[in-house]
Amino acid sequence: MKDGPNIAAIAAMVGDPARANMLTALLNGAALTATELALEANVTKQTASSHLAKLTAGGLIAVEAQGRHKYYRLADADVAGLLETLMGVAARAKALRTRPGPKEPAMRHARVCYDHLAGELGVQLFDAFLKNKWMLPGPEKTYALTKLGRIKVQTFGVDIDDIEKGARPLCRSCLDWSVRRHHLAGALGAAILDEIFERKWATQRRSSRVLEFTNVGEAGLKRVFAFDAPPASP
Amino acid sequence: MKDGPNIAAIAAMVGDPARANMLTALLNGAALTATELALEANVTKQTASSHLAKLTAGGLIAVEAQGRHKYYRLADADVAGLLETLMGVAARAKALRTRPGPKEPAMRHARVCYDHLAGELGVQLFDAFLKNKWMLPGPEKTYALTKLGRIKVQTFGVDIDDIEKGARPLCRSCLDWSVRRHHLAGALGAAILDEIFERKWATQRRSSRVLEFTNVGEAGLKRVFAFDAPPASP
DNA sequence: CTCATGGTTCGACGTTAATCGTACTATGAA
DNA sequence: TTCATAGTACGATTAACGTCGAACCATGAG
16 A cells, blocks of 8 residues: 555645646746735635645645745646646546536647647647657657757747757657647747747737637748648658 | 646545555556455445445546456556656655655566556666667657567567557557656557566566566566667667 | 735634445355 | 345544634835
8 A cells, every 4th residue: 555655645735626726827837926826726815825835845836935925836847747647637537527618629729738839739839840850759758859950940039059958858748638649848849939929929818828829820830830741751 | 727627626536545545556457346445445345435436437447347246447548647647746746755665676676557567677678679679659658669579579479460459559658657767558568568477577466566577587578678788770 | 114915824614525334235155 | 045245325423624814924115
């Protein structure tokens, strides 16, 4: 019974609706203050404070004090991955009870996962990178950027030399709970989403993970990364 | 707050210690009866019955009646993956509280994950398949078996044509919570473990996930799959 | 300094849910 | 048929925990 780490403890953390709401709210990657999280979970500040204390003690979230604010964020990408995995199981396991709400289509089309693009567009972006041989599979869930890929993202506006310095893997796959396929994560995935915001191709719906792409934005993304192109044949 | 599938519900399922124990017990892939699971969780039959009803209703486990027994097993490989992911997070998040027990080293070295080999040996096996180009990365977490790989596993004793008929993906990666790298899952991973048992290279420690390899068994595994070979260069 | 605001602590309330004892049904063996 | 065993149903008890009101610290603005 005590064979491994006690998964019950951390599962119980996510098991409370209020805390689950907070965690999913943090999935967009942005750090939020305690009151913002309280609003997100529909509880008062007091209860939110208690929940946040437990989550930090449990190692699921990290906190950074700035002035009189406290910014909370997910502890690391692993926790984000856990949440997405949970969504994957929940989406299928309780499919009977969870009928797709009105916002669901937009959610499936494009949303933020932690700090990168997810949903149909995210999956198509990931496929495009593979199809055009801009990256090649590596160990674990990582991928190696090819020379072609390097040029591609540089011309798109990503300062690849800069983000490459960090310890975070450049290209990484992340399972998409809605489409149940992989999308592009890692430092590059984050940088591309940054550039999308920079170009005002999309905006994030308030206190939601839904991404609202403009017409030119979506068309631009598909054009730049050649979503509909046939496989490269070098 | 109601943006996606309700992850809180299923997280809460795993959040109860008794249920978590049952689920981890089922991780070895074998189907267990209700009383066995009750023992595993240190509860009476009555409570176990209640828990099992909830887990089946939640879609986490599946049940099959055989005579006056009811055999429970994990609903699918996704649930197994979720549990391993949970262990991965728990192992690091609560590293301070979970000091490695005496059984831990054996657990890290070789154990059963659902129905395939995990631990250090499992990771080395996975690496060997990649290094020797026996399989190549495919979509999602799947991998495609190459011709070389096909011959290799056939000579090892796996009836590849037979297991290929099933809907289950042949090669799949599964995150290892102890080593924090990938090991080989999927139908092939299960078949290889079967063959290992068949050859009596290893036995499963009673009511545990630990695999006890014999000396010849471990040596044989490393020899057959060329754990220490340099990368293939065709 | 004074005041407003973000966040925490404490205590009490109420709901939930895990647990088990007892009683019951169903399957299989003798 | 009779008995033993696997599993379930129901009800009562108990413990845990989420929740909020009120009071309390800390930071920053005027």
